[in-house]
Amino acid sequence: MVIGTLSANDVDAGDTHTYSLVDDAEGRFVLEGDRLKVAASNLLNYETDTTHTIAVRVTDSAGNTFDKNFTIIVTDINETPTIGSAIANQNASAKNAFSYTVPANTFADPDGDNLTYSATLANGSALPTWLSFNPSTRTFSGTPTNQDAGNIDIKVTATDGQGGNISDIFTLSITKVNSAPTVTNISITGNEDSNITFSAANFTPGFSDIDGDTIAKIKITGLPTNGILKLNGTPVSINQEINITNISQLTFTPAANFNGNTSFTWNATDGKTYAATNAVGNITVNNINDAPTVTNLSLTGNEDSNITFSTANFTSGFSDIDGDTIAKIKITELPTNGILQLNGTPVSINQEINITNISQLTFTPDANFNGTTSFTWNATDGKTYAATDAVGNITINKVNDAPTIAQFSVTTKQNTDIQFTAAKFTDNFSDIDADQLAKIKITGLPAYGTLKLNGAAVGLNQEINVANLNQLTFTPNTFFNGNTSFSWNASDGVAYAAASVKANIAVYYPDDRPGNTPVEAWNLGTLEGTRPVGDFVGATDPLDYYKFTLGSRSNFRVVLDDLTANADLQLIDSTGKTVLKFSANTGTNADIITTPLNAGQYYLLVKGNTDTSYNLELSSQAITGPAYYVSETGSDNNPGTFNKPFRTIQKAADLAQAGDTIYIREGTYREGDIRPKSDGAADKPITFTAYTNEDAVISGAEVITGWTKHNNQVYKAKMNWDLGEGNNQIFVNGKMMVEARWPNIPGDPTAITYTDNARSDSGSIDNYNAPANSQRIGTYLDGDLTQAAGFWNGAKINFTPGNNWYPQNGTIISSAPGKIDFDFTWRGPGEDYGYTPDKQDAYYIWGTLKALDAPREWYYDANTQELYFWSPNGDDPSNYVVEAKQRDRAFNLFGRSHVTLENLTVFGSRIHTNNKTNNLVIDGLEVLYGSHTQNIPYTLMSGGTPSIMIEGNNNIVRNSYVAYSAAGGIKVSSGTGNIVENNIVQNTAYAALNDAAIRGSGTNTQIIGNTAFNNGMAKVIDLYQMESGKALYNEVYNGGLQTSDGAGIFVFKTDGKRSEIAYNAVHDMLAPSDWSLRHYGMTGIYLDRSYNWDVHHNVIWNNSDGSIKLLPRLERLNDTSIQTRIYNNTATGHIWFRHNEGTMAGTEFKNNIFQRRNVECRYKTLHKKLHLCL
The missing domain is CATH 2.60.40.60 (Cadherins)
Structure with a gap:
């Protein structure tokens, strides 16, 4: 440099x-x-x-x-880092954690710079995913897999941050380590009763090995149920190992007839290691239908009665190992001595019948056959019939056949007795069982004379033994001549004939004939009321003249009937020459003449050219004042005269004034709320009456037409009105039908008994500590409830809980075989939880089309306004007169006074008054089906609406027939001086409402000489709140058909103020009695916390809870003026009282006749002021 x-x-x-x-x-x-x-x-x-x-x-x-x-x-210039010590090569094992830290002295920097580190593969690519490098610590870490086995070259680079770096490379060698395989669940499918053979392919899908190894062998770690695993025919044991090459020898044999799912557990190895966790081998065995088996069944019925089969008859003889249910049956051989029919059509051999139609299968035994017969049958589960037929054994019990009887005729001269003989009756008696006449019953008394036995007058329904028939006589009224009759029935000692017949009596003049001219006419004298006569007319004597006199202007009616050949009738004036009216109907049809006539003398002529006997019935009805006439053929635009009558009764009622009479001609008048606009007067009532001897019916019902078939025997028609759930009512030919219900009732729906309803096996409530009057859920368990889950949901239930006192409604919220849950208003625990669902509670289910499954049943759908109906014979309802109730009241006499109703029939509606109705007279009425409901009022002391409601003062109901009411018959609820006298009241409170046949409240009320029977509630005459009244000379029986704990004559918490109960016959109160269920039966007379009564000279017998019962009063405990006197009564049952609460002070009991040792005190100590004089 x-x-x-x-x-x-x-x-x-x-x-x-x-x-x-x-x-x-x-x-x-x-x-x-x-x-x-x-x-x-x-x-x-x-x-x-x-x-x-x-x-x-x-x-x-x-x-x-x-x-x-x-x-x-010297200027500073960066120096590249250097390698201080080369990185050593490293080793790792698969599936084991690897960690290596590069030594700190591996790299150095001449400049003393801080070095940073990174790592890659030698070629500069990223490290494998399993390996991570922490540059801060220079540490490699991670866990390699067997797939990572081998050598990798890793480059570590040190950088000085000044642009200088240096790298070193080392080799990481990874050794492979074996992994355990894993196994997962497998599935295999086979068929019932067949081996399932495994293959290697069944197991390999459930085997996996991360090392890529294949399955070497399996191990059975848990054996299956419902079958056996076998290897080459030998049962496999737990933990047995099986080479994969032998899997084809592995089989599963399911248990006989088993189908469904089972499983075993298994494991597998790659030849080195088994999986850590077992897996499941799921085996599905498909259902392969097994043929069902059938066994013999037995049915029992009665001679001359159809046997109707039910599903249960056949299901009891059907079994299927697969659990399949019976789908249909096949009749493989027909029975003898009768005929099998399906829906009225004879069954043929090998005919198949769906199980849903079994209720249409009947066996009709040959007439009078009894003994055993049989048919053979088979059944299928819908796939296969049983291999062998079974026998249906039918036993027909011998039932006494009612005898048959024929009418006969006898004659006598005027003022001459008829002496009957036993032969006269035995000659007209026959019995297919060869039984002899045992006794007869007089079911209808003759007019115009007296039937006597050994000199004493015979009573209605009196029975006479055959040995005494020679003592039977008829004494005609003095100077009577003409025809009369009585009705009789006969018994073989077991049963009476199905219907009564007449014994016709002809009383004739000594000369034996009416005259052939007016001069020779048979003089019938003054005609008052009804007079029958009879004779013969024909080829040798074509003319019969009769003469009669009317003392006043009268409505006149004459009927010529009982013809065997044609005859005609003429009404002739007093001269015997001028024909006033004539009737010339053809053939044997009756001839009728009706007309008002003035006072005077008239002739009748009977003409005939062919010999025939006949009966002639004349009747008159005095016209006492102004009159209006009403006829089905009239018009309200007419003046209301006899010849131009009104069409509606209400039209006449609007015009009638005091003293007027409204004469209603024969027919049915579909009107309601008839109400006169005016009052009558004390000596001039407004009178509604049937025209003389004619049947005038005021109906609350309308005819239903337009029937179409719904399914099987059920038809439907439109009905565009609705009286509300439980209040609609259907009639066929004048008889009430049954609103669809379960269980079915075979008999008269107005005479339902406790045993006609279902009865619970047990009952309960969801909260026994709930407050009274709260909405609760009740439950009944009943083995007879066989319908599917949910079948009854939403239906209504009527039930009488606990002590069988009072019924009420509920709504079913859940149903299942053997069980129903329902919501209802709980009255609270009461005495002994008397209002709480319990065992043996009577109940029935209604309010659903699903219940419509029997003849006479109907259901109304308010949403579609459709009426569904199964006619009495399963045929088209158009073959009958089907009517539905539409109007509630026939007469509304609120606030009216001095009105008389007489000789009318009120059908399907009722008569109602209020506290301002006075001096009403109801005389000779028939009131049928006056009140109907299935809705049970919740209020304990409330009942329904009676057929005749009397309020106000000085009203009279007499000589009337009141029948078939869901509530009461005749009810006097208040007022003064009201009288109920000489009426027959039957089949009342059939909804078990808190009502009596006759109720006599009010002051000075008189209940005298009535016959009352068949009341659903446990009381027949109810004297609640009567003051200073009388209940005398009544016959009372058959009370408590459905409920318990009452009396034939019942008084509850009432100060009678010297009211009198006397000279009554009280018997056969057969209300359910079972003290273990707290069903306390029914006594004869019951003063329940009532006082100041005189009870004497009553005859009491055959009641389910004795004759007389007393409960102490709870008020006026220290009042010494109170007297209750019970004396001169004759009783066959016990006398019962208790005094542990309140007081019976002032009660006197003396001179009564009853069974010895039959006075029962509920507690041991008698009250010191209770006097028992025995």
Whole structure:
């Protein structure tokens, strides 16, 4: 390196100069001529010396010298780092962590600069991903895999930061290490009852080896269930190893008939190491249908009755090892002694029947057959029939056949008794079982005379043993002549005939004939009411004349009937010449003449050219004042006369004034809320009555038409009105049908009993500590609930929980086989949790089309306004008169006084009054199906709406027939001086509402001489809140058809104020009685916390909970004026009372006849003021 060139100034011009170093700074510098250079063997080091001093001597030509010192300043220039110690080669093992730190003395920097480090492969590319280098610590780290095995050259570079760097390369040798394989789950599929053979391909997909090794052998680490793994036919054991070359000898044999999933566990090795974790071998065994098996089944029915099959009859004899259900059956051989039918069509051999249609399969035994018969059948699971048929054994129980009877006729002269003989009845009695006549029953009494047995008048439904029939006589009324009859039935000692027949009695004049001319006419005298006569007319005697007199202007009606050949009828004036009216119907059709007639004498002529007997029935009805007439053929634009009648009753009611009578002609009047605009007066009532001896019906129903088939036996039609859920009502030919329900009821829906409903195996509530009147969820378990899960969801349930006191509604929120959950309003625990769902609770399900599965059932869809109906015989409902209730009230007599209703029929609607209705007379009415609902009021003491509601004062209901009400029959709810007398009330409270056949509240109310029976609620006559009233001479029976704990005559928490219960017959109160279930039956007369009553001269027998029950009053505990007197009663059941709360002070019990040792006190100590005089 040349530092510089020397020069010298000399005064001697022309001298030459030479240069030499006197001081070369320790050899660091040299001169070459005049150039100063750094010695080749020395490099200046700035880091040790930043300056150097040298001495230079210049010599001229004369040898003169001059020395001069120079300071050489060293400029710092960067020096490249150097390798201090080469990096040694390194070794690593696959799958083991590798770490190596480059020694600190590997690199040095002459300038003393700080070095930084980096690493790459020798070719400058990046390090492998598994290897990382930390430049701060000069450390290599990472874990190589077997795939990384081999040598790699790694270059480490040191950089001084001044642009100088140096690198060193070392070799990293990676040794391969074996990895354990891994195994994953595998799957294999085979068929039921068949071996599954494995192959290597089943296992290799579940084997993997990071080293790329292949599967060498497997190990069975867990054996499968439901079958056996075998190797070459030998069962495999746990942890048995199997070379991959032998896998084709590995099989799985599933257990017989097994299908589904099972599994084993396995492992595998690459020949060196097994996997760390086992895997699962999933085996799916496909269902291969097994043929089902069928076994013999048995059914039992009764002679002369169809047997209807159910699915359960066949499912009990069907089994399928696959768990399949029965899909259809095949009738492989037909039974004898009867016929199998499907939906009314005879079944043929090998006919298949879907299981869903089994309910349409019936067996009709031959008439009067009893004994055993059978058919053979098979069944399929939908794929295969059973290999062998089974037998359906049918046992037909012998059932006594009701006998048959025929009507007969007897004759006698006027004022002459008829003496009957046993032969007269036995000759008209036959019995297919060859049974003999045992007794007869008089089911209808004759008019115009008295039927007597041994001199005593015969009563309605009186039975007479055959041995006593010779003592039976008929005494006609004095001077009566004509035809009358009584109805009779007969029994073989087991059953009566299906229908009664008539015994016709002809009472004739001594001369035996009506006259052939008016002069010879048979004089019937003054006609009042109805008068029957009868005779013969024909070829030899073509004319019969009758004469009669009317004492006042009257509505007149005459019917010529019971003809065997054609005859005609004429009404002739008093001269016997002028025909006023005539009827000439053809054939044997009845001839009828109706007309108002003035007082006076008239003739009737019966004409016939062919011999025939006949009956002639004349009737009159005095017209007492102004009259209006109503007819189905009339018009409201008419004046309302007999010849031009009104069409509607309401039209006449709008015009009627005090003293007017509205005569309603025969027919059905579909009207409602009929209400006179005016009141009558004390001696001039407004009267609504049927025209003499005609049937006038006021109906709340409308006819349903336009039926189309829905499916199978179910038809549907539009019904564009809705009375609300549970309030619609359907009739066929005048009989109530059944709103679709489960369980089905085969009988009269107005006579439902506790046993007609389902009964729970157990019942519960979701929270027994919940407050009263809260919404709760109830649960019933019942093995008879076989429908699929969710089948009943959303349906309604009517149930009578706990003590079987009061029913109520709920809505089903969840259903499954054997179980339903429903929400309802809980009344609270009550006494002994009497309102809480429990075991043996009666219930039924309704409110869903799914329940429509039997004849007579119907369902109404309010959304589509469609009525679904299964007719009584499964045929088109158009073959019947189908009606649906549309109107609730026939008569609305709110605020009306002095109105009379008589001799009318009210159908499908009711009669209603209020507390301003006074002096109403209801006389001789039929009120049928007056009230209907399935909605149960929640309020404990509330009931439904009765057929006849009486409020106000001095109203009378008498001589009427009230039947078929979901609520009460006749209800006097308030007022003074009301009378209910001589009525028949039956089949009431069939919804089990808190109602009685007759309710007698109010002051001075009289309930006298009525017959009441078949009440669903456990009370028949209810005297709640009666004051100073009477219940006398009533016959009461068959109460509590559905509920328990009441009485035939029941009084609850009432101060009777000397009311009287006397001379009543109370019997056969057969309400459910089971004290283990807290169902307390029904007694005869029950004063439940009531007082100030006189109970005497009653006859009480055959009740499920004794004869008389008393509970102490809870008020007026110290009132000494209170008297309750019970005396002169005759009873066959026990007398029951308790006094542990309240008091029975003032109660007197004396001179009663009852069974010995049959007084029961619920607690041992008798009250000191309870007097028992036995």
